[in-house]
Amino acid sequence: MASETNGAAGPAAPLTERGARTRERLLAAAREVFEERGFLDTRVAHITRHAKVAYGSFYTYFPSKEAVFLEVADRLFADMTAHDLVPLDGPSPAARVRRANRAYYEAYQRNARMMAIIEQVSTFNVEFQEMRRKHRAGTVARSAKAIRRWQAAGLAPADLDPELASRALASMVDHSLYLWLVQGEGPNDRLLDTLDTLSIRALGLDP
Template identity: 75%
Template sequence: MPEGAGSTERGGRPPLTERGARTREKLIAAAREVFEERGFLDTRIAHIARRAEVAYGSFYTYFPSKEAVFFEVADRLFAEMTSRADGPGAGASPAERIRHANRAYCEAYLRNAKMMAIVEQVATFNEEFQELRREHRATSIARTAHALRRWQRDGLVPDDVDPELTARALAAMIDHSLYLWIVQGDDPPAAERLLDTLDTLTRRALALPAE
């Protein structure tokens, strides 16, 4: 079967046995390692199969293409990046929640910096992957917008703030700032200073107190 044959359907046909499930997980782990080392364009199915110690032809039992295994890797990456981290506590102020969320997201970005760089690469030319990324981004934005509406009901955020558009704008600011710093190497004077600045800009955009 030629390189990249088959559709890019996410995940391919699921395995039916415990052994098959283990093999599929080995392929996913190996794919991430190879993508991080070689990038998406230079990665070949042969590289992934060899890293996973799986026969080349066996790859197609679990994934129809290189794109399909990449989508599985990226899907898990996005789920980790947008997962709800343990909060600072029930009585925490909005400012404390913003500070905690920004640092948790930064830590996740640092853990996944190599894959985040490749995600940006693939998003420039693969429309199906762009849709996957939009789906995960929409989940995160909806959660932030929900929090903003709750703060509006509590009288903490002005009523003229559009929750969804504000959530999108704040996410774009934080994402791009971290991308330039962590992926592009545009180092700020100090990491903590950058995060403090993002906290401050977020609070001021929402007219929230510092504490």
């Protein structure tokens, strides 16, 4: 993959308060430009122009376009996975699943334009794929922990593999929202209710 880098860039300078603000401005501008142009058509010059920052200053904070994209995506995934798909707390397991699905839907809706770009980059950037896997693994592990607790309490079937169930449910919800919010297969007001029902039944929980 072609990369826009500056070979003369040295070690990153310690960030002053002003430098931190400039870096944040570049990150905000990068996300807006990526969403408008896509990853492949975005250039560092587009980002610096949008941020109203000198072109050379970009390399004080980021070694390449890929680096700023990875940080934008890392922050996005932190937002997307702030709520576990199967949270531990709540009035009942089924209610927790419904609440988590709604929280993930709201996060996906906030980030839908960037998610479209992320799907593009995920087909060819190995470093990005690894970062995405780490975020997903964390969410799956936390959800699997909740399922094990429900199994121990006799609320979920003992023969269900917690990790595989978490992965399957995460994939179902994620891909369904991608098709709806990114690809435009909708809107369908009943989709969330259907995802709730399928998730609850798959886990063998009382509705």
